[in-house]
Amino acid sequence: MSLQKPLMRGLLAKRLRFHVPIAFALSMLTAVGWKYGVTEPRKQAYAEFYKHYDATKEFTAMREAGIFESVRPKGE
Template structure:
């Protein structure tokens, strides 16, 4: 009975290691660059300038 339990344990350990690798790849491959892109965008973002451009383009019907 020891052998099947041992094999199953190694399968679970391997799956855990793969899951940690995927989580790390997701964090450093997608999440961190996205956070940096948002920070860069909002560092120099002027919402009033965007509003004026959209107003002139006719996006808002109630604002003249």
């Protein structure tokens, strides 16, 4: 009793027909998961932060603390 020879002709095309749609579906699922799991909460956090952010107030506080070398505090 001998073993049957493996069918090599068309093997790549046959396997690609099976694996490419699965890879595409998994990549789309990952992209959607990343969008709604990472980027949307991050955008919401930035929007919430900048809703109450006052750049002038922050600059004045840093200037008074002496962080900037080129800008002196008022009164000097």
